[in-house]
Amino acid sequence: MSRIAKLLLVFTSLSPATGALAIIEFQAGRPVTALVLIGSALLLIAICYLIKIYPEKYGERRLLDVAAVKSTDKEALAFIIAYLVPILTGKIPNVSEPQYWAITAYVFAVIGLTVYHSNAFHFNPVLAAFGYHFYEVTADNGMTYLLIARHVVRVQTPEVWVTKLSDYVYLEVKSDEHSSGNIKDE
Template identity: 25%
Template sequence: MLNTLSKIIYNLSMAVPLFCTFAITWYIKKDDYIIPLSIIGIGALISVLFIIMFIYGKKNMSSMPIRVSDISPNDGWLVGYVISYLLPFGNLAFEDFNIIVCAVIAIILLCLLPFFNDNPPNLLLFIVGYHFYQISAENGISGYLLLSKRKLRRKQDIKVVGQMFDYLLLDRGK
C-alpha cells in the first residue's frame, strides 16, 4: 500500500510544473487570480506530500547491493518535458477549456498510475540536484531509473542502492 501511495505521489509531483504554468497562463489571459491560486495551492500540497514521502523513503529504505551491467544518463528527458508539455500550456486557449473533460482525464490517469512500471525523471528532483540514469542489473532486469546526486560515468561506480518503489532506485554511494 505504501509502495503504491509513494508511486502515485511521485507521479503526481511531476505535474506540479504543469500546474504552475497553467496558473500563470490563466492569470495572464483571464486576469483572474482565484483559479491560479487554487491550482498553485494544489501544486504546493502535492509538493509537500512528495517532499515528505521522499525524505521518509530516503531515511527508511534498506540498502541493497547491486551489480550494474549498463548505465546511461537520462537527464535529457527533462528537456523534452519542458518543450513538449510546459511550452504548449503557455498558449492554451482558455475559451475552449472544459474543466469536466480535464477532470475525467485526470481521474482516469490517477486510476492507472499504480499499474505503470515506468518512472520518468522528476523535474522537482532535478531542481534539487539529482541526476537520472537508466540502468540494467546483472540479474537481467533492465529499465531501472536511478536517482543520484553524483555524476556517474561508469557502471562500477554504483555499488549500493535503495529501492523507492518498483523500478525506482536511489544511489546510496558516497
C-alpha cells in the first residue's frame, strides 16, 4: 500500500483547494461546477478517512522507539497560502475555459509531484481536521520519519505503536497482540 497511500495522501492534502475553487464558482454564478468541485472535495475527504482507517485496522503494528521529536504542525501556513492564491487573484476565472483547467492541472501537478517526491507530508489539512498532529521523529536507529499521531508525542514517552504508510511516513495506532517488533530491528 506504500505508493498508493503516498499518492492518496498527496491528493487528499490538496482537497481544500477544491473548496476554494468551489467558492469562486459560486461567486461567479456557476453552481453546477461548484457542486462538482464540492463533490470532489468530499470524495477526497472520504478517501483520506479510509487511508486512516485501513492501516489502523489491517496494518502491521510496530513499536517506534523515538529518540527525538519535532512538531511540524506549524508548516500548515504554506498550505493555507496555497489555498488562498486562487481567491486572492481578484479575478474570478471562468472554469469552463480550457486554459483555466490547463493552468490549474499544471499547478496541482507541480505541487503534487513536489510533495510526493520530497516526502513533504508535514501537513494534511484533512487529517488535521480528524484531530491528527504531524511530527518529525528520529528513531533510535537514527532514521528520520514523519509520524502522524492523534496524541501529543514527547520524548518523555519514547515508544509509539505505529503502522507504515510509506517508506518514511508512519501512522500512530493502538497496540495489540498482532504487533511484530521494533522499527529499529529493520
